[in-house]
Amino acid sequence: MPNWVYAWDMLIFSMLVLLPTQWTISVNTNQESVVRTVKKVQIHPPTATRVLLPDGRQMAYHEQGVPADSARFFLIAPHSFLSSRLAGIPGIKMSLLEEFGVRLVTYDLPGFGESDPHPTRNLNSSAFDMLHLTNAIGVSDKFWVLGHSSGSMHALAALRYIPDRVTGAALFAPMINPYEPGMTNEEMKRTWENWLPRRKLMYFLSRRFPRFLSYFYCRSFLSGKHDRIDRWLSLSMGKKDEILIEEPVFEEFLTRDVEESIRQGNPKPFKEEATLLVSNWGFSLSDLQVQRKCQRRGIVPWLMSIYSKAECELTGFLGPIHVWQGMDDKVVPSSMADHIARVITGVNLHKLPNEGHFSYFYFCDECHRRIFSTLFGPPQGPLDNKLEMDQIPLEESAEQFFCFKFSDSDVNTTGCSQCFGGAMKDEI
Ligand SMILES: *[C@@H]1O[C@H](CO)[C@@H](O)[C@H](O)[C@H]1NC(C)=O
Ligand SMILES: *[C@@H]1O[C@H](CO)[C@@H](O)[C@H](O)[C@H]1NC(C)=O
Secondary structure (H helix, E strand, O other): OOHHHHHHHHHHHHHHHHOHHHHHHHHHHOOOOOOOOOOEOOOOOOOOEEEEOOOOOEEEEEEEEOOHHHOOEEEEEEOOOOOOOOOOOOOOOHHHHHHHOEEEEEEOOOOOOOOOOOOOOOHHHHHHHHHHHHHHOOOOOOEEEEEEHHHHHHHHHHHHHOHHHEEEEEEEOOOOOOOOOOOOHHHHHHHHOOOOHHHHHHHHHHHHOHHHHHHHHHHOOOOOEOOOHHHHOOOOOOHHHHHHHHOHHHHHHHHHHHHHHOOOOOOHHHHHHHHHHHOOOOOOHHHHOOEEEEOOOOHHHHHHHHHOOOOEEEEOOOOOEEEEEEOOOOOOOHHHHHHHHHHOOOOEEEEEOOOOOOOOOOOOHHHHHHHHHHHHOOOOOOOOOOOOOOOOOHHHHHHHHHEOOOOHHHOOOHHHHHHHOOOOHHHO
16 A cells, blocks of 8 residues: 555545544535525435345345346346435436337445345345345346446456356446555555545545544535535546536436435445445455466375366356446446456456536436447347246246335334434435
8 A cells, every 4th residue: 555545544634633523614614605595304204115035134125127937137226325216327218228129227235225234244145135135026037237337346346256157347437446455556556646635534434434434424425404415425526527526317316316325314324335335345356357376285186186177166257247437427437347347357448428417327327228229239128038928927927925025014113213313304
């Protein structure tokens, strides 16, 4: 790790200790040139379908596109930080999903939206959650995983822990651990150099003092009042992103998605997500690199390996991995995509000139079409459905067994009081 990363840590730490309040206030006000009307956070009645996982937790999910029994491709999308099952591929057209025969499945990570929290979450449990979810909703075949931003770590975890179920991966502006020890000095520098000090502080806290994160979360996105996503998360924006986030369709989407994300009013799942990102993932990206591993320890196995090929096996993820990266992305710098493509040599890296963090993935019909063509080839429509009329479709029977819509009384708002401080009580 280069020294200057530690230098940053120290500088940030002193700022934190010496002037926490003044400093945050000044950061908040110097951008506030236009006075915007403060919009209160609303909590919506629960509507999600939920599935019972083997450990007794309920997981909320959402399906779009062609029915499971005629799906040519299943696409499973874990969401990013401060997002929910409502995100998926924002603005994706039903007609496009049909054209390519895609069933898109999204879900709330534990503690987000309408999913129960997980007591000891890690990236392995994240991959197994995906496995159990897909089993329960009748995804009998392999599926593709799709991740945007920090959602990518869950997609990558699936490649590592449940590779036999995954056809391939589509990653958009993938966020990896910013302290990733395998990064070169140059990659590390390009990663950190343009982030705002407050954002660096958040990574530092996630790594060293995660308990302080609650303080910041409760003052920003858990405050009960809406603000711009870039202010909440201390993000800088590229040109195209700046234009996009001002558009009503984006604002409306984001408002609803964030309200879903923070529904439980508890900073804990956000803290978990932040610390997962900056901690040891439990695997290294290079583990996904396809290589032939042969056991050769001592003279006897060596002699044996000459006469038999059984000692060798392929390791890593054998399917395709696509990465799309906007070159004007100021949220996740392109150094991260470069790092992924460097350590996993088979990665298809699509560099997108002038695109930002959101502009290629959110509300862009033409981009969505190009993405699907790249992943799935020419559109072939749904599978020919030869199902007998009297047979219960797989999906429906799975729902009867595993899913329970939950009633209003199940919403536990106890945890909210620590954050929402009454601002939201009247809404609930
Ligand atoms: C991952 O979780 C599964 C299911 O809980 C467990 O069987 C497996 O041993 C875990 N793997 C690792 C590497 O922790
Ligand atoms: C609600 O959640 C809190 C923890 O957030 C827990 O202590 C309490 O027992 C829960 N209440 C109900 C009714 O489930």
